Amino acid sequence: MRRRPLLLGAVCLPVLAQEAEATRVPLVPGLTVVTALHEPGVGDYESVKRLAARMQRPAPGWRIDYRASLPAGQVQSTRLQSDADLASATVYRSRFESDTEEHYPGSTALGMSAAVLRALRTSGSTPFTVVEAPEWLRQPASAGAGALALARALTAVELLLRGELKAAVPPTGTQPVLVNGRVVDLSVRWAEGLLTARDGTRVAVRLAVLDDDANPLALAWRIAAAQLTVVRLDWPRPDAGTALAGELKRTGRAALPGLYFDFGQATLQPGSDATISACVQALKSLPGRWRVEGHTDAIGREPANRALSLARSQAVRQALVTRDPALAARLESSGLGAVRPVGDNATADGRARNRRVELVQL
Incomplete structure (x- = not known):
């Protein structure tokens, strides 16, 4: 049977223009990131991440609202992302794992930190960690199950993939994305590596991130057999x-x-x-x-x-x-x-x- 392609429920725009430019994606309230994903054991689904508001506690940064339509149902969550971690963290935790407010100091949720991107650009390699979670933890929690989901998240054995991320060959390229209604070839930096789990298993990782220190957003990645592609970016325009x-x-x-x-x-x-x-x-x-x-x-x-x-x-x-x-x-x-x-x-x-x-x- 032919595998069903990635499905997205979000409405997107037709091609209005084809551009090849290093368009900046600003970190502003209302920035919305629509992704297509495939995960073994979960299937094809979509996610929508939105910068909901600036926050000052527990640290200056952003509140990210998350919504995903999995084959098994809906997942909604919130992540607190600090400015300090956007600047320097070496841990990437892309999964929103529960129906409660999440805060994981020392990690990024939307892509790399500026420090990791700069290291790839200047030296060609950098220490990097990807946080995975048991598949059952990624399933949508039932209504009112926030406390249970949080307890599971706190007690579950996470899958940490650690190692060295290196600049790919070639190290730069472009990735087509719908940006505020126009197809734009965004400038990206490619990186890859074999990261190691606690049990010694080695996992291939490949990422494409926006080549912008102000917002090294992950536009595509493959971690083992899981895949993510950003298909749409929107942010508010006063006009x-x-x-x-x-x-x-x-x-x-x-x-x-x-x-x-x-x-x-x-x-x-x-x-x-x-x-x-x-x-x-x-x-x-x-x-x-x-x-x-x-x-x-x-x-x-x-x-x-x-x-x-x-x-x-x-x-x-x-x-x-x-x-x-x-x-x-x-x-x-x-x-x-x-x-x-x-x-x-x-x-x-x-x-x-x-x-x-x-x-x-x-």
Whole structure:
């Protein structure tokens, strides 16, 4: 049986432009990182990490909200990430393991620290540790099971993979990612190594991180048989409503950035609020009637894809009307499934481009 490709529930944008640049990804409130993952024993799933707010306690840094749609169910968690660890930690702990607030001093959650990246750039190698967890610990906890999940996290034997990370050959390259609605070839630095577990098992690790000391975000990695690829990056833009209105006026259609859905679902996640507000602002400045169009990738059966795309378009329309009831007479919705792809359905980033919601002038 053919293995099912990585699936993402988040709506993404079509290709608006192809760029090759060292675009910076700022650490700002609202920065959202959408990833496609595959883990043995878990399967294919998506995760969404969002910089929710700055914090001052227990140390200056960030609160990261995490949401994942695993085949077995939903996982929600929060991680406290200190500025000091973003600067100098040599431990990478990418997994959000429980349904409670997490704080792991001495580690990073989004990628490498600036010190690790600089060491790779200047000397070509650096000590590095990856923290894994038993597979059962990664399963979603049931509602109200936060105390149990925390107890398990505190008592479980973690899998520490320690060793030396070295610059790959070649050490630099690019990684295509949807960045605020545009496909950008982000400049990355590749690193790899054989890390060793406590029992002597050696595990191959390969990572691509954003080549930026201010935010060495992990854009792709492979740890043993597990894989991660960042397919989308969004962060708030103060001119989002004006920019959307301009595109709609020029072309009569536009994809809506910053909309997030759970895997196979049509309920908008709270992180979608800024985009809904920008869309309402844009529509208030434009005349006429508009259609909210939903699109999917080509995974699954077409009847199901059409139903999902319609349900998502209806959810977006309802959110817009709830925000501004006057839009009810100006908006209709439709779902087109996978019949109008804008990316390659054979790749994770291509499928991400195909999952989108658009506004189209009637």
